[in-house]
Amino acid sequence: MAEAELVVEVSGPVATVVIHNPPRRNAMTPAMWRQLPPLLDEVEADPSVRALVLTGAGDTFCAGADLTDLDELLAAGDGSIAVAAEERLARFAKPTIAAVRGACVGGGCQLAVACDLRIAADDARFGVPPARLGLVYPAPTTRRLARLVGPSAAKHLLFTAELIDAERALRIGLADEVLPGERLAARVAEITATIAQRSPLSVAAAKEIVDDRAAPSRIAWWHRKVADTGEAREGITAVRERRAPGFAWTPPTA
Template identity: 35%
Template sequence: MTAPLTLTIENAIATITYNRPEKLNAMTPEMAQLMWDAVHRINASDEARAVILTGTGKAFCAGSDISDLDRYATPWDFRNRPEYCDALRALLKPSVAAINGYAMGGGLEMALSCDIRIASDKALLAAPEIKLGWIGGGGMTALLAHSIGPSNAAMMVMTGDPVDAAKALQWGLVSEVTAPGALLERAHAIAATIASRAPIAAETARLNLQAAYNMPLEKAVAYERDLQAICFATADAAEGRAAFAQKRAPVFKRR
C-alpha cells in the first residue's frame, strides 16, 4: 500500500508529499502522526536544510478528512487531537509550500504555516469550514489576517468561497504563481538557494520572523539583535567572513 504521506531528503532538501490523491490528500489522524514523525526527523537531521511541502494529483491538501471527524468521542477529544498544522509550526528549517491545486481548510492552514508559498496557476485556496458549520482551528484566522489583512481574511473566512491563484498573488497570500509543470522546479530552486545559505542563520531568520509577529517593535528589534549575536558567534559566520575575504564560496557546516 502506498504511504499517504512521504518524506524524502536529498541534496539538503526535505520534501514532504501528501499522497492520497483519490481523497484530494485530505488528512487523517494517521497522516497527522506521520507529519509529526517527518518533522521530528527533519529537525534532527543536519542534512536537511530546507523543506518543500506539496501534494500529488490535483490537490495540495483538502484539509481534514470529514469522514474521520466523527471518530472523536467528545468535542474535547477533538480539541486535543494531534494537530498537523502544529507539526509544521514546530519545524526548525525554512519551508516552501508548493501549492499544486486545491488548498482548502487545514490544507490552507498548512500552506500558511510555511515560510514561503508559491502556487500553480490552477490552484484554488479556501477557508470553507463555515459552509459546514464551524471555523478553522489550525491558525486560519490569525495566519490569514497576517498574510492578507483583516478585510481579505474576513472575506475568505466568512464566505468560505475560494480565491484563485491570481487573486492569491494580488493579496499577498502567495509569493509567486507558475505554470503547473514548473511549480516543483521553482520550489526546488528556492529551497536550494535557502539550503546553500548558513543553516543556523536560516533557521534563526525563521524564528525571528515568527517572533516579530508577536512583539512590539522595540522588543522585536532587541530580540533580532540578540539572535544576530548568536549567529555571529557560530563557526559558519567565521567561515562566511573568511570566504568573503578570500573571494571564494563558503562551506557551511551548521556549526
C-alpha cells in the same frame, strides 16, 4: 505504499513531504494528521536537511481534512489533531515551502499557511470552507491566516468560503509566487538550493524573529552564536575571495 499516508523523500539538503491520498484528492485523514508531528521531528533532527517542501501527490495539493469522524472533530475544538499538526509544522526549525498545485482547501490551506513560503502553480485554488460547513475555524489557524493576508482578506475567505484563484492569492499575500505548472518543480528546487547555500544560523535566527518566537535573551543568544561559530567571518571572507562559503553550523537537536 498505503493509499493514504505522508511520504518523505530526502534528496541532498531538501526533504519533501508528499500528501498522498489520491482517491480523496489528498484529503488529510486522522492518521495522516497524527503522522505529521513525529515525521517532522525526524526530519528536523537530520543535520543534512536544510529545507522542507510540502506538496501533494499528482495535480492536487490537498482538498481538505477527512471529516468522517465529525463527533471527534466537534469535541476537540482547538485541541484537534489537525491544529497540533499545523502548530508543529509552523514551529519546524528549518525553512518550509508549500508547493501548491490544484486544490488547497480547508486543512490543505491550513498546512500551506503554516509553511514559511507558498509557491503556487497557476492552476492552484485556495479556500477556507468552515462557514459553508457550519464549523468554527480554529483560533490559532484563524490568527495565522490573518497575520499572513491581513484582517480584511482573512474575513473575506472565512465569511464567504469562496475559492480564490492563484493570482488573487498572490495579490493578497497567500501565495508568494505564481508560475506555470510545468515550472513549479524547477522553481521550488531553485529556491531550496539557494537556501541550502545560505548560513543555517542566519536562516534559523531570521525564522524565529520573523515569527515572533524569539525573546530578547534568545536574540542575544543568536548574536553570541555569530561570534562563537565564526559564521560571519566565513561568509564575509568567502565574499571577498569570490568563493562559495563553507557554513559549518548546524542547529542543535532536541
